[in-house]
Amino acid sequence: MNYQEAIEYIHSTYKFGSKLGLENIKYLLNLLGNPHEELKIIHVAGTNGKGSTSSFIHGVLKTEGYKVGLYTSPYIEEFTERMQINGEKIDKQQLARLTTVVKEKIEIMLSEGKNHPTEFEVGTAIAFAFFAEEKVDYVVLEVGMGGRLDATNMIEKPIISVITPIDYDHMEHLGDTLGKIAFEKAGIIKENNYVVSYPQETEAMEVIKKVSEERNSQLFVADFDSLKVDYSTIEEQKFSVEVLEKSYKDIKITLAGPHQIYNCCMALTVVEALKQYQNIRISDEAIYKGLYDTKWIGRLEILDKSPLTMIDGAHNLQGAQALKKSVETLLKDYKVTFVVAMLKDKDVKGVLKNLIPLMNRVIVTTPNNPRGMAADDLAKELVSFGKNICVCTSVEQAVNKAYKITENTDAILFAGSLYMIGEARSIINNKKKAFTKEKN
Known part of the structure; x- marks a missing residue:
């Protein structure tokens, strides 16, 4: 082979x-x-x-x-x-x-x-x-x-x-x-x-x-x-x-x-x-x-500085609680665009409850996995938080949307599914130059 x-x-x-x-x-x-x-x-x-x-x-x-x-x-x-x-x-x-x-x-x-x-x-x-x-x-x-x-x-x-x-x-x-x-x-x-x-x-x-x-x-x-x-x-x-x-x-x-x-x-x-x-x-x-x-990709990893763009592998309750503390300490001076995707068999409510209140804008998408939760279903779970929610059918669409609505002085955070953050990481690293040019 x-x-x-x-x-x-x-x-x-x-x-x-x-x-x-x-x-x-x-x-x-x-x-x-x-x-x-x-x-x-x-x-x-x-x-x-x-x-x-x-x-x-x-x-x-x-x-x-x-x-x-x-x-x-x-x-x-x-x-x-x-x-x-x-x-x-x-x-x-x-x-x-x-x-x-x-x-x-x-x-x-x-x-x-x-x-x-x-x-x-x-x-x-x-x-x-x-x-x-x-x-x-x-x-x-x-x-x-x-x-x-x-x-x-x-x-x-x-x-x-x-x-x-x-x-x-x-x-x-x-x-x-x-x-x-x-x-x-x-x-x-x-x-x-x-x-x-x-x-x-x-x-x-x-x-x-x-x-x-x-x-x-x-x-x-x-x-x-x-x-x-x-x-x-x-x-x-x-x-x-x-x-x-x-x-x-x-x-x-x-x-x-x-x-x-x-x-x-x-x-x-x-x-x-x-x-x-x-x-x-x-x-x-x-x-x-x-x-x-020591470097470890996908764990509060910075992919871009303008806007500050990070990915994190938090996908269960304990991971979300750790990420919450990080957002409260490291991103307290930023308006954050949160891109989230989840697998259906995870503690979706627990993860969202910890993270969504800290975010200024929320984009939901579907991870590329048979166990992935559909973006529309995830959006329904978010209604009670009273946030402005944007539904994207693909991770690439979610990445493009996040860069479009986020100012260079703000932050973008991707979390909730390792499958989603991996795809987002590839897209962002491939498109960084194009995003920078577009912003300027």
């Missing part, structure tokens, strides 16, 4: 749905020679902040000089974003070759009467094969959904397990209480190991503590009591914190939003645990530089 054929094949497996369970992926990886068994893995579960926390950890290890794989999902613009080494996306020809190999093994599975792997299982198998082939030193591996039955949970002995903030999401698969969801996330905790958790809500924290004790794993809970924030702007944030009795002064990061400080502290706790308990060499210099250099 060439690259385009490989991508079409991977996406064609979407029809096999999202099935939690390890039987299929175990069989597929066995046919591939169990590439995951060769890897040293930092396994990251949670509802929000997984990608940013993983990216911070990856950035520090890379800066220290290690060869570091990063596996995340979903992607924003291009599938190759999902598997990277030291910030470089997988080569398209290499992806095509590895996909061909995986497809051949799947055909063997099918001939033996096994079920067809899901799209996420296919992607995970390709990633494991890629990282093993490239002989990386470490892999920062982000869970797709849940943890206990997620395809990434084939690894038997990660060097550390990480659980970021837990919230209500994917409840049809993971359960309808924080305790049930936490139980699924805590499924990545292995025997006689190390765990770093965000300080969760009580119900979730109790579950994580119980599972850690049952599996004789040492649990570290990130502690924000010592956190002192010096400043928080769109361009840069500076803070000091103590983690695992090690003091870090004057840390600077360029990821925007108050929540990224907490994600960074989580990553710092993981890094310090790796140093102290896994004897991994990581210098203070690598920590400071690695955190500062």
